[in-house]
Amino acid sequence: MVATVADKGESMALRITIDLFSGRPNPSVVVTGLEERELLERLAGTAGRGRAATTSALPAGPALGYRGLLVEPIDEHAAPAARTRKRAPRAAQRTRLRVASAPDLEDLVCSPSGPFRAAGLEARFFDHLAAETARVRQAEGFRATARARAAAANESCACAPLWEPEWWNDGGPIQAGNNCYNYAVNYRSDSYAQPGRANGAMYASISPANVRAAALADALLDAPLRNKCPRKGHLVALCVSDWDFHWYRKQRSGNWTHKPGPDPITQLDNANVPITDPRTADRGPYTRFVGFLTVLHGHVKIG
Amino acid sequence: MDTSRSVSGTPVADEGWTAGARLYAGRPDPTWSVDATSARALRALGERLPSIERWPSQRASIGYRGCWLRAPEGARWVAYDGVVVAESDSATIGRRDAERAFERAVLQSAPAGLLPPGLAPDGHARKP
Numbered sequence: 364m365v366a367t368v369a370d371k372g373e374s375m376a377l378r379i380t381i382d383l384f385s386g387r388p389n390p391s392v393v394v395t396g397l398e399e400r401e402l403l404e405r406l407a408g409t410a411g412r413g414r415a416a417t418t419s420a421l422p423a424g425p426a427l428g429y430r431g432l433l434v435e436p437i438d439e440h441a442a443p444a445a446r447t448r449k450r451a452p453r454a455a456q457r458t459r460l461r462v463a464s465a466p467d468l469e470d471l472v473c474s475p476s477g478p479f480r481a482a483g484l485e486a487r488f489f490d491h492l493a494a495e496t497a498r499v500r501q502a503e504g505f506r507a508t509a510r511a512r513a514a515a516a517n518e519s520c521a522c523a524p525l526w527e528p529e530w531w532n533d534g535g536p537i538q539a540g541n542n543c544y545n546y547a548v549n550y551r552s553d554s555y556a557q558p559g560r561a562n563g564a565m566y567a568s569i570s571p572a573n574v575r576a577a578a579l580a581d582a583l584l585d586a587p588l589r590n591k592c593p594r595k596g597h598l599v600a601l602c603v604s605d606w607d608f609h610w611y612r613k614q615r616s617g618n619w620t621h622k623p624g625p626d627p628i629t630q631l632d633n634a635n636v637p638i639t640d641p642r643t644a645d646r647g648p649y650t651r652f653v654g655f656l657t658v659l660h661g662h663v664k665i666g
Numbered sequence: 667m668d669t670s671r672s673v674s675g676t677p678v679a680d681e682g683w684t685a686g687a688r689l690y691a692g693r694p695d696p697t698w699s700v701d702a703t704s705a706r707a708l709r710a711l712g713e714r715l716p717s718i719e720r721w722p723s724q725r726a727s728i729g730y731r732g733c734w735l736r737a738p739e740g741a742r743w744v745a746y747d748g749v750v751v752a753e754s755d756s757a758t759i760g761r762r763d764a765e766r767a768f769e770r771a772v773l774q775s776a777p778a779g780l781l782p783p784g785l786a787p788d789g790h791a792r793k794p
Binding site for chain 2 (some may be wrong): 542543544555557558569604605606607608609610621622623624625626627629631633646647648649
């Protein structure tokens with residue numbers, strides 16, 4: 364157990380500033396002893412529980428209104444965090460710390476009965492502060508929702524195939540015997556698979572409708588959700604030129620990859636750019652984009 | 667098997683020469699037989715090209731990517747991006763073909779109708 368200065372009856376000091384105003388000086392108090400310890404314990408809990416709270420030695424971003432608390436040990440030789448049983452964030456042990464989105468700590472500090480009770484502030488100051496912290500928390504909630512939605516939009520495709528160049532690019536029978544269709548479906552047949560051939564429904568000529576119908580005969584499914592990972596299976600995309608067809612597959616990362624015939628698999632389009640959407644990729648002569656389809660693993664038969 | 671002599675003195679078989687275009691991603695690439703007279707001419711053309719120390723590797727792309735000529739004994743000439751790489755059991759030699767003369771000649775040896783119309787090495791036929 365770490366012995367604390369407080370245990371030995373020595374004085375403790377911590378300056379707390381409410382970062383609120385843009386014109387007037389921000390209110391500030393110095394807390395000591397048990398009150399300082401409680402603040403530091405809440406601060407340590409904020410940093411240790413993996414919550415949405417932020418503690419940073421960096422300045423706040425530009426904003427009007429409540430921007431957080433500034434916590435500052437005012438005696439460099441007796442850093443208060445070193446005198447507590449619980450560890451405060453490392454930055455608090457040596458420098459001023461900004462704390463935001465930490466309701467436990469902020470509720471204690473910003474309460475009319477908290478450390479600012481003796482700071483000579485009017486009652487309406489605390490009303491304004493409560494409204495400000497509530498506004499900031501609501502805004503943070505909106506931001507969290509937006510972040511979650513953005514993350515969902517860029518989600519990784521859990522059921523999609525992995526990027527495995529060491530498997531497909533063997534320079535031998537796997538690479539030479541499997542084409543873009545094999546790779547997109549993620550099925551090694553060593554037969555240079557053709558849409559529909561394994562089910563007696565191979566395309567008669569190259570056209571968007573013919574190749575798509577042949578793939579449906581192989582039990583691929585239309586994917587009307589476009590460039591979105593399906594709940595089951597993985598997504599592939601078909602395009603055609605006047606003389607050939609070409610397939611892409613959506614990787615677990617969310618990007619697209621493909622296999623140019625007997626050549627090695629690649630993550631790049633013809634312009635050497637990673638493929639985030641095959642509709643907008645440089646596809647060389649495969650200018651007609653036919654559509655997205657889903658491969659349900661174990662359902663598809665190709666050859 | 668009847669053979670004659672190439673300009674470099676190695677035998678040139680009369681039968682079994684093949685050529686192909688690296689063109690498709692889904693369908694099998696087109697390949698065709700090359701008669702001995704054409705094979706001799708193609709080989710001589712390739713051997714007249716200046717050798718180079720270093721040459722680019724083949725790019726991963728879709729559409730036309732080059733063509734090749736293969737001898738019955740397994741030697742192969744691969745043409746792409748202005749170079750011809752001759753591969754045999756004993757050596758690999760790179761040659762500069764800035765005018766793509768060898769590449770064009772190989773493609774011209776294909777039977778009529780086998781390759782997409784308008785396919786030319788300098789046009790790449792990568793975009794219509």
